[in-house]
Amino acid sequence: MSILDGWLKSAQIALFGPRCLLCSAPAPLHRELCAACLHDLPWLTTACRHCALPLATKRAGDTCPACRSRTAFDRGVAAFHYAPPIDWLVTRLKFQGRLNHARLLGDLLAAHIVDPSKEQTIDPPEALVPIPLHAAGYRRRGFNQAERIATRLGPALGAPIRAGVLQRVRDTQRQSQLPASQRAANVRDAFEAASRLDDAHIAIVDDVVTTGHTATAVARTLRAAGAARVDLYCVARA
Ligand SMILES: [Zn+2]
Ligand SMILES: [Zn+2]
Incomplete structure (x- = not known):
């Protein structure tokens, strides 16, 4: 703005x-x-407990087929389906710098995570790690939307934001511009941990998760640095 x-x-x-x-x-x-x-708003009510993928089932706490064999996240929460008007709010935030949308989306995600009426409560993480942009991407945009959203989540969850523990070391192509078959390779080795995270319980924060390859690459990096538990919080899940 x-x-x-x-x-x-x-x-x-x-x-x-x-x-x-x-x-x-x-x-x-x-x-x-x-x-x-x-x-x-297109609230996401039933989703995979690990990766937040929307599920047709009505039972809370279910797991999607992919996460039954192997999952990158201990717990995954998304507030919304990636559908109107959430897609509009996210697009305006990222490409027109509408930072008030980050405040709104962060507050809505926080309310969804700490909702006391839900069957499943969430263990608060020790730290929030927003998915970083590469330095070149940061210069292009001037801000990191995931970090802005995390700024609203942190106080609500009582968790500090540790943006500095993770770096994006490769300037990857935007995942949305690639066919699904190339997205995993595009983000492999894209991230590096800047410090050890021994036994930490971390929650990754992102705006939108689609295939989940980026968040999965981040989770692997955090676990390799010693994190004992890695959760995923995102505003919207496609
Ligand atoms: Zn209205
Ligand atoms: Zn899943």
Whole structure:
């Protein structure tokens, strides 16, 4: 958001009260969404307990076929299906720098993770590790959306953010631009741990997980550095 956009938004809130980011209806104070839009979001209710893949089953705590034989994550949580309007919010965040979308998505993910009404509670991790961009990618974008989302999760979960423990050492091609068959190879050896993580319980944070190859490569790197438990938290899962 530019300075002018920020100023216009503040002026608009001062004059007319907060407006829903999606439908422009009046929104409750300190909320980005009106109650109707919040309710209509594509919440992910049944997913694989390890990789957060959406499942057709109604039973909580199920495992997808792939994770039955081998899984990269001890626990995986996604708040949403990667569907409208979440895809729009994520795309605007990444490619138009709408950082208020990161605040909203991070808060919604935090609420989903700590939801006390859910059957399964989550053990809070000792640290959150956002999936890093390569230095060149960071320069292009100017921020890391996963880090921005983690910034909202950390206080809600009482977990520090340890962005520095993981580096992206190869400037990989965007996964979405590659056929599925090439995505695993594209991110292999892309990450390096900067320090030992002996016996740590880490949660990886990302915006969207599709094939899961990137998050899997990160999980392998963290385990190789000594992490005892690696969870995955993402805003949306395709
Ligand atoms: Zn609305
Ligand atoms: Zn799974």
